[in-house]
Amino acid sequence: MFTGLVEGVGEIVNLARLAEGLRVGVRPPFPVAELTLGESVAVAGACLTVVALSSNSFSAEVSPETLARTTFPAKKAGDKVNLERALRLGDRLGGHLVTGHIDGTGALKERREGPAHLQLRFELPGALSRYVIEKGSIAVDGVSLTVNAVQGHTFTVNIIPHTARMTTLGDLRVGDKVNLETDIIGKYVERLLGGKGTQEKTITAEFLSRQGFL
Numbered sequence: 001m002f003t004g005l006v007e008g009v010g011e012i013v014n015l016a017r018l019a020e021g022l023r024v025g026v027r028p029p030f031p032v033a034e035l036t037l038g039e040s041v042a043v044a045g046a047c048l049t050v051v052a053l054s055s056n057s058f059s060a061e062v063s064p065e066t067l068a069r070t071t072f073p074a075k076k077a078g079d080k081v082n083l084e085r086a087l088r089l090g091d092r093l094g095g096h097l098v099t100g101h102i103d104g105t106g107a108l109k110e111r112r113e114g115p116a117h118l119q120l121r122f123e124l125p126g127a128l129s130r131y132v133i134e135k136g137s138i139a140v141d142g143v144s145l146t147v148n149a150v151q152g153h154t155f156t157v158n159i160i161p162h163t164a165r166m167t168t169l170g171d172l173r174v175g176d177k178v179n180l181e182t183d184i185i186g187k188y189v190e191r192l193l194g195g196k197g198t199q200e201k202t203i204t205a206e207f208l209s210r211q212g213f214l
Contacts, residue, residue: 025057042083103180103182122180124153143163
């Protein structure tokens with residue numbers, strides 16, 4: 001489990017195709033000695049397991065399922081990636097609950113730079129749109145963000161200068177792909193209410209009354 005508060009930006013140093021999946025080597029901004037084999041690290045938002053350590057990098061394996069849902073197939077040596085180690089019991093939850101299980105990829109549609117913020121508008125797959133709400137939370141390449149506006153299959157977020165400097169979001173250009181993880185709470189609520197995940201549902205006073213909320 002993660003919080004979406006990125007610890008720093010790492011660099012991909014090598015990639016190797018496996019019979020199934022991918023092996024990726026990453027140079028982190030923190031000491032490699034702090035990592036242990038088998039622990040989880042969010043790499044560009046995807047929860048990966050450390051399988052090998054060297055003096056200045058760690059390696060993780062990307063499963064076929066993760067390849068199918070993330071931007072990893074397009075990654076190359078030299079690319080920068082956001083990194084976050086797993087949440088420890090007792091840590092402050094400064095972002096929101098992030099599992100590192102990527103739902104799919106989105107694309108940057110618009111970038112607007114202001115004197116004190118960066119506004120980014122992303123397009124996401126239609127199937128994920130129902131989980132994105134105004135003032136809700138979303139993780140973009142592992143960064144916990146607040147959704148400022150939703151329109152159709154797009155959403156907008158504002159990035160403060162600190163976040164732009166300390167993550168890869170400040171370097172995004174229109175057309176760039178990103179990993180998206182929607183708020184886990186919405187997915188569980190849909191499941192518990194019997195949603196099949198394929199139909200748009202409208203929450204009305206009548207619906208809430210039938211479910212016992214009113």
